[in-house]
Amino acid sequence: MKIAQFQMPVTDDKNANIQTVKDWCRKIKDEQIDLICLPEMFNCPYETSKFPQYAESNQGETWQVLSSLAKEYAVYIVGGSIPEKSNGKYYNTAYVFDRNGIQIGKHRKMHLFDIDIKDGQRFMESDILSAGNAITVVDTEFCKIGVAICYDIRFPELTRLMTLSGAEVIFIPAAFNMTTGPAHWELLFRSRALDNQVYLFATASAQNPDADYQSYGHSLAVSPWGKIIKQLDYHEDILINSVDKTYLKEIREQLPVLKHRRSDIYDLSLKSKV
Amino acid sequence: MKIAQFQMPVTDDKNANIQTVKDWCRKIKDEQIDLICLPEMFNCPYETSKFPQYAESNQGETWQVLSSLAKEYAVYIVGGSIPEKSNGKYYNTAYVFDRNGIQIGKHRKMHLFDIDIKDGQRFMESDILSAGNAITVVDTEFCKIGVAICYDIRFPELTRLMTLSGAEVIFIPAAFNMTTGPAHWELLFRSRALDNQVYLFATASAQNPDADYQSYGHSLAVSPWGKIIKQLDYHEDILINSVDKTYLKEIREQLPVLKHRRSDIYDLSLKSKV
Numbered sequence: 001m002k003i004a005q006f007q008m009p010v011t012d013d014k015n016a017n018i019q020t021v022k023d024w025c026r027k028i029k030d031e032q033i034d035l036i037c038l039p040e041m042f043n044c045p046y047e048t049s050k051f052p053q054y055a056e057s058n059q060g061e062t063w064q065v066l067s068s069l070a071k072e073y074a075v076y077i078v079g080g081s082i083p084e085k086s087n088g089k090y091y092n093t094a095y096v097f098d099r100n101g102i103q104i105g106k107h108r109k110m111h112l113f114d115i116d117i118k119d120g121q122r123f124m125e126s127d128i129l130s131a132g133n134a135i136t137v138v139d140t141e142f143c144k145i146g147v148a149i150c151y152d153i154r155f156p157e158l159t160r161l162m163t164l165s166g167a168e169v170i171f172i173p174a175a176f177n178m179t180t181g182p183a184h185w186e187l188l189f190r191s192r193a194l195d196n197q198v199y200l201f202a203t204a205s206a207q208n209p210d211a212d213y214q215s216y217g218h219s220l221a222v223s224p225w226g227k228i229i230k231q232l233d234y235h236e237d238i239l240i241n242s243v244d245k246t247y248l249k250e251i252r253e254q255l256p257v258l259k260h261r262r263s264d265i266y267d268l269s270l271k272s273k274v
Numbered sequence: 275m276k277i278a279q280f281q282m283p284v285t286d287d288k289n290a291n292i293q294t295v296k297d298w299c300r301k302i303k304d305e306q307i308d309l310i311c312l313p314e315m316f317n318c319p320y321e322t323s324k325f326p327q328y329a330e331s332n333q334g335e336t337w338q339v340l341s342s343l344a345k346e347y348a349v350y351i352v353g354g355s356i357p358e359k360s361n362g363k364y365y366n367t368a369y370v371f372d373r374n375g376i377q378i379g380k381h382r383k384m385h386l387f388d389i390d391i392k393d394g395q396r397f398m399e400s401d402i403l404s405a406g407n408a409i410t411v412v413d414t415e416f417c418k419i420g421v422a423i424c425y426d427i428r429f430p431e432l433t434r435l436m437t438l439s440g441a442e443v444i445f446i447p448a449a450f451n452m453t454t455g456p457a458h459w460e461l462l463f464r465s466r467a468l469d470n471q472v473y474l475f476a477t478a479s480a481q482n483p484d485a486d487y488q489s490y491g492h493s494l495a496v497s498p499w500g501k502i503i504k505q506l507d508y509h510e511d512i513l514i515n516s517v518d519k520t521y522l523k524e525i526r527e528q529l530p531v532l533k534h535r536r537s538d539i540y541d542l543s544l545k546s547k548v
Contacts, residue, residue, distance in 0.1 A: 110536055117528045133539055154531050156430040156469055157540045180529075184468060187500055191465030194458060195430055226461055254391045255454075257428050262384055265407055266431045268542045 001142040001169070001243040004033045005203040006080075007219040009236050010042055010211075014054055017043045018065050025069050028238060033073075034142070038080025039205040039219075040150050040173040041092070046205075046213040048128040051090050055083035063095055063103075071101030076140060080173040080203065081109065081149050089130040094147050094173055096138055104139070105147060108132025110158065113151040120179035123213070125151075135161050135270065143168040143245065146198075150174035153188050153202070156195065160268055163196040163258070169243055172202040181216025186228065194226030197252050199243050206236035224251045275416040275443070275517040278307045279477040280354075281493040283510050284316055284485075288328055291317045292339050299343050302512060307347075308416070312354025313479040313493075314424050314447040315366070320479075320487040322402040325364050329357035337369055337377075345375030350414060354447040354477065355383065355423050363404040368421050368447055370412055378413070382406025383423040384432065394453035397487070399425075409435050409544065417442040417519065420472075424448040427462050427476070430469065434542055437470035437532070443517055446476040455490025460502065468500030471526050473517050480510035498525045 008020045021038065028036075040046070043062050044054035056062055062082050070077045077097045084093035092112075096105030110132045112125040135158060136147045146162030146169070153159070153172050162170060170192070176185050185202075193200040200222045205215045220231035221241040229241050252258060282294045295312065302310075314320070317336050318328035330336055336356050344351045351371045358367035366386075370379030384406045386399040409432060410421045420436030420443070427433070427446050436444060444466070450459050459476075467474040474496040479489045494505035495515040503515050526532060 110539065111534050114534070115529050118524065120528075131536070133536075135539075151534075154469070155535060156434065157535070157542060160430065161540060184500060187461065187465055187468060191461055191469075194461060195428065195465075226458060250392065254394075255389050260385050260388070260425075261429060261431070262405070262407075263545075265384065265409075265545055266435060266542065267545050268431060268540065271539055271541050 002032060002034045003037065003201055003221070003241055003243065004028050004031065005037045005201055005219045005221070005239040006039065007204060007206050007217060007232050007237050007239065008039060008042060009208055010039070010045060010205040011208065012045055014043050018062060021065070022069065024238060025073055029073055031240060033075055033240070035076040035078065037078040037171050037201055037203045038173060039203050040081045040175040041083070042080040042205060043082050045211055046175050046215065048125060051083040051128050055085035055090050057085050066095060067097055067101040067103065070097035070099060074099045078147055078171045078173065084108070090128055091132060092125070092129055092149055094149055096147060105136050107136035107147045107149060108134070109149040109152060111151045111155055117179050121177045135165070137162050137165040137167045142243070146170040148172055150176070153192060156192065157268060159192040159196055161270060163198055164268070167198060168245070168248060169199045169201070172200065174202050174204050175213070176204065176216040178214050178216060181218060185216055185218055186220070189220060189222050190226045190228065193222040193224060195257070197224040197248065197258060199224060199248065207234040224248045275308050276306060277309045277311065277475055277495070277515055277517065278302050278305065279311045279475055279493045279495070279513040280313065281478060281480050281491060281506050281511050281513065282313060282316060283482055284313070284319060284479040285482065286319055288317050292336060295339070296343065298512060299347055303347055305514060307349055307514070309350040309352065311352040311445050311475055311477045312447060313477050314355045314449040315357070316354040316479060317356050319485055320449050320489065322399060325357040325402050329359035329364050331359050340369060341371055341375040341377065344371035344373060348373040352421055352445045352447065358382070364402055365406060366399070366403055366423055368423055370421055379410050379421060381410035381421045381423060382408070383426060385425045385429055387425040391453050395451045409439070411436050411439040411441045416517070420444040422446055424450070427466060430466065431542060433466040433470050435544060437472055438542070441472060442519070442522060443473045443475070446474065448476050448478050449487070450478065450490040452488045452490060455492060459490055459492055460494070463494060463496050464500045464502065467496040467498060469531070471498040471522065471532060473498060473522065481508040498522045
């Protein structure tokens with residue numbers, strides 16, 4: 001399973017953002033990529049006030065492009081996220097497509113990013129967005145994959161529940177900032193991969209010096225041993241790595257933490273599915 | 275709340291190990307320490323085959339010494355751990371004492387360390403030990419504290435449940451090795467502190483070149499922001515740090531992850547208490 005992560009530039013121009021995705025898909029067409037992962041809010045600046053203006057209904061313009069690209073290049077696409085409009089509400093939504101361009105999954109960010117750091121970042125997603133209510137694990141020809149978005153990663157319950165549902169590879173479109181990025185980016189993604197013995201791919205947009213919100217970039221791939229396989233810096237680039245299922249199996253045999261969970265003592269479970 | 279962590283040498287000589295604790299308590303008697311934390315298996319080499327020989331029943335010799343020291347120096351003691359014998363079974367057990375030498379808590383390691391890394395560490399605690407069945411959170415004059423032992427830290431459920439029970443400071447007597455230490459020691463303790471926005475103090479024994487099991491050492495103190503406050507290396511030493519409850523409160527206000535948990539969607543709870 002060969003994965004390409006697009007750490008792409010995101011501008012105010014939605015068409016230009018979509019064009020970047022098209023161009024980059026063409027650029028890697030001979031690399032035998034199985035799955036492409038895009039960043040959070042890849043068609044729209046990461047500013048709450050702009051989400052309504054860029055939002056699309058189900059099967060909107062951006063969805064159509066992603067579905068076509070998945071089919072054209074016969075790749076899975078974890079479509080980063082875009083602002084979704086539905087029944088007068090807005091969501092931060094990732095669509096997942098198979099090699100035929102069929103939508104096989106959809107994740108609405110479940111934990112909204114409301115933060116107010118002293119002398120640091122302030123951001124209130126809940127001013128505009130509504131939260132999703134479902135954990136997203138999808139079947140592929142390789143294995144089950146989990147999808148969640150950015151701030152979702154701060155909640156160990158979510159990645160654990162994905163793992164217990166069978167996910168072996170987890171994709172996180174994200175956009176950390178210059179406060180939380182240096183402090184927590186590596187730590188969070190490495191620890192979730194280690195705790196759950198999964199491969200984890202976090203994909204951020206490149207840093208845009210003109211943007212209101214400065215993305216930390218640093219898209220990375222982490223092994224089930226919690227080791228960073230490869231990581232980018234702030235600049236636009238494509239990260240290409242492979243999943244080694246034999247290695248994942250070895251790790252789970254040698255250090256069987258998932259078997260050692262005391263599920264006789266504590267219980268982590270879903271209360272509802274929407 | 276001022277804390278001293280004893281990264282002490284542990285030898286085959288139980289009396290010598292106990293004497294070290296006595297000596298080190300005297301050494302810091304003028305430092306106005308509130309709580310002393312000892313390493314995992316501080317009175318006994320960390321070898322499963324030796325646990326029965328060093329094991330003590332409740333209120334045994336080592337327990338008596340710790341109780342007396344707590345009273346003599348008017349400090350709390352998180353008594354690392356020792357092999358406990360009870361009804362023909364053996365446990366890896368931490369006793370907790372208040373400033374009067376009264377036992378206020380007892381944690382039996384809940385997740386037994388069974389690991390078999392290719393070209394690395396092999397260790398099977400469950401050959402000899404039985405597992406505890408309770409999460410340990412204890413009241414002190416400062417705040418609630420959680421106590422767990424070494425491999426317990428690999429299970430995010432446990433530290434989360436301690437936090438949900440009100441623990442703001444967590445103590446982990448531990449003894450990582452030269453395979454898992456370099457790979458995971460910092461990562462695990464930093465991420466649990468960050469996820470739960472607690473202070474976390476992990477205390478290991480010093481490395482003993484003559485021992486069968488090579489302790490990684492590296493006792494550390496981590497802030498609720500996931501930052502290492504101070505960390506030792508392999509050598510014997512005492513780590514002294516303070517808990518800043520105002521800072522903990524600030525972190526929890528600025529980045530309120532504990533409030534953002536989607537407890538309407540997922541539920542983490544205790545199934546039984548023993």
